Amino acid sequence: MTSAPTAEDHAEVAAIVQNASTSFFGAMRMLPLERRQAIYAVYAFCRVVDDIADDDDILPEKRKIGLDEWRARISAVYSGKADDASSKVLAFCAPIFALNQADFIAVIDGMQMDTDTENITRALLKRGIKCINIVQYDDVARRN
Numbered sequence: 001m002t003s004a005p006t007a008e009d010h011a012e013v014a015a016i017v018q019n020a021s022t023s024f025f026g027a028m029r030m031l032p033l034e035r036r037q038a039i040y041a042v043y044a045f046c047r048v049v050d051d052i053a054d055d056d057d058i059l060p061e062k063r064k065i066g067l068d069e070w071r072a073r074i075s076a077v078y079s080g081k082a083d084d085a086s087s088k089v090l091a092f093c094a095p096i097f098a099l100n101q102a103d104f105i106a107v108i109d110g111m112q113m114d115t116d117t118e119n120i121t122r123a124l125l126k127r128g129i130k131c132i133n134i135v136q137y138d139d140v141a142r143r144n
Contacts, residue, residue, distance in 0.1 A: 002082040002091040009085035010037055016044040016086070038093035044086055045070075046107060053111035063115050067108050074104045 017040045018025040028039050052058070052066040074090075076082045078101045082091040093099060 001080045002077070002088055005085065005088040005092050009088050010040075012085040013037070013040050013044045013089045016040075016047060020044075020047045034093075034096065037089060038097050038099075041086065041089040041093050042099070045090060045104065048086070049108055049111045053115045060115060064112065067112050067115070070108050071105060074101060074108070077101070077104075 014025070017028070021043075024043065025040075028036055028043075031039060049067060049070050052063055052070070055063065058066070073082070073084070073087045077087050077091045077094060080091070082088045090099070090104075094101075
């Protein structure tokens with residue numbers, strides 16, 4: 001069974017939100033404590049998985065691994081095995097606010113699709129740029 005989140009767990013989650021979005025963090029501070037903790041946990045989850053998907057410094061294979069790790073963490077949230085701050089706070093909030101596991105997995109799947117699409121798009125753009133250079137430019141000096 002997942003242990004209840006500590007004050008430090010909630011602070012860690014809030015720090016993710018605060019570091020990512022000052023306006024969201026401030027606006028959500030107006031919510032009652034339990035709702036604020038839940039919205040911070042969901043936002044932090046979305047922020048972290050989005051950062052994994054969008055990080056150009058991470059190889060696509062490692063992005064997939066990172067997203068798969070979050071799939072496992074979400075599974076742990078719903079099976080009573082959450083063991084990190086974000087997962088423990090989500091595990092605490094999920095039953096209170098009827099947060100559905102499938103919705104979290106759908107977010108991760110969407111991030112995976114974005115990652116896959118980005119890779120395809122980048123590859124096509126690189127090829128397209130080369131083709132544009134060949135098709136559109138008559139003057140080699142003008143290309144440089």
